[in-house]
Amino acid sequence: MTDPAFIVGLPKAELHLHIEGSLEPEQMFSFARRNRIDIPFPSVEELRAAYRFSRLQDFLDIYYQGASVLREEEDFHDLAMAYFARAHADGVVHAEIFFDPQTHTSRGVPFGTVADGLLAGMKAAEARFGITSRLILCFLRHLDEADAFATLDAAEPWFDRIAAVGLDSSELGHPPSKFARVFGAAADAGLRRVAHAGEEGPPDYVWQALDLLHVDRLDHGNRALEDPDLVTRLARSGMTLTVCPLSNLKLCVVDDVARHPIAAMLAKGLRATINSDDPAYFGGYVADNYRAIAPLVSRDQMVTLARNSFLGSFLDDAAVTRHLAAVDAFAGAC
Numbered sequence: 333m334t335d336p337a338f339i340v341g342l343p344k345a346e347l348h349l350h351i352e353g354s355l356e357p358e359q360m361f362s363f364a365r366r367n368r369i370d371i372p373f374p375s376v377e378e379l380r381a382a383y384r385f386s387r388l389q390d391f392l393d394i395y396y397q398g399a400s401v402l403r404e405e406e407d408f409h410d411l412a413m414a415y416f417a418r419a420h421a422d423g424v425v426h427a428e429i430f431f432d433p434q435t436h437t438s439r440g441v442p443f444g445t446v447a448d449g450l451l452a453g454m455k456a457a458e459a460r461f462g463i464t465s466r467l468i469l470c471f472l473r474h475l476d477e478a479d480a481f482a483t484l485d486a487a488e489p490w491f492d493r494i495a496a497v498g499l500d501s502s503e504l505g506h507p508p509s510k511f512a513r514v515f516g517a518a519a520d521a522g523l524r525r526v527a528h529a530g531e532e533g534p535p536d537y538v539w540q541a542l543d544l545l546h547v548d549r550l551d552h553g554n555r556a557l558e559d560p561d562l563v564t565r566l567a568r569s570g571m572t573l574t575v576c577p578l579s580n581l582k583l584c585v586v587d588d589v590a591r592h593p594i595a596a597m598l599a600k601g602l603r604a605t606i607n608s609d610d611p612a613y614f615g616g617y618v619a620d621n622y623r624a625i626a627p628l629v630s631r632d633q634m635v636t637l638a639r640n641s642f643l644g645s646f647l648d649d650a651a652v653t654r655h656l657a658a659v660d661a662f663a664g665a666c
């Protein structure tokens with residue numbers, strides 16, 4: 333099995349990380365105190381004990397409640413810096429982070445407070461840790477199309493600092509088709525597109541993400557494996573899948589990490605990557621996710637997963653080439 337030190341040392345990108353999902357319980361209490369906000373848990377231990385989920389919605393309910401302690405630009409800056417410090421310790425050299433503006437604007441926090449705080453944290457993290465990053469604006473799919481359009485409008489002054497739009501939140505009952513027009517508008521504005529699909533939703537939602545949202549990358553995609561034609565389409569097009577093993581375990585997408593389909597994905601020629609999703613809630617950051625699947629894949633496949641993380645990123649070709657060379661040099665030296 334791949335050595336844990338090799339996993340940490342391997343240069344890697346993280347492509348599926350909800351910054352609000354990196355809010356650790358201790359930090360939640362500290363922001364709550366700073367902003368004089370009540371949280372309905374008496375202690376960090378009791379809050380952590382509530383992190384038992386049997387499906388995506390169980391998690392989302394507590395995740396949105398947790399995000400309510402984030403109010404000021406400084407909170408978003410500090411949240412981002414704390415994530416980047418952990419990611420750096422795990423060997424992440426580039427991260428493309430999601431944020432959910434509607435979770436905050438619906439509480440009266442201006443879009444700019446969120447975006448400027450995160451962008452300041454991203455800049456500071458690059459200076460301190462050398463980690464590069466990109467920002468991805470996610471629409472909450474349980475809200476309606478008009479709300480997504482209003483969010484896209486609010487984001488317009490920041491379009492030069494936002495790499496892509498994404499789609500997250502409650503998947504079942506909220507197919508990608510609901511957002512085809514807003515994704516079209518985002519594409520017209522020059523933004524890339526990603527979407528959560530096939531986490532709980534059926535293969536048809538993955539087809540829709542491809543054909544109606546024209547995604548550049550697919551988040552999760554586990555249930556695509558149920559449809560051989562879809563697997564062929566994903567493999568032939570070189571579509572990147574941002575797979576999140578510990579999230580899959582915690583949200584009961586898989587019942588045992590030993591039965592996680594990562595090896596099957598690679599065997600079918602899918603460009604899978606490993607990511608942490610909401611690390612504060614799912615029991616680990618990116619290296620923990622690589623460690624979780626280490627018994628299922630070879631050392632060469634670990635290297636492939638790290639290579640895929642750069643190939644699937646929104647970095648330019650020169651940067652991708654540089655990172656791939658660093659992965660190969662590290663793997664060759666160990």
Ligand code: ADE
Binds near residue numbers: 388501528531609
């Ligand atoms: N928002 C944060 N994490 C999510 C996940 N795993 N699926 C859908 N929406 C999310």
Ligand code: ZN
Binds near residue numbers: 348350500528551609
């Ligand atoms: Zn996610």
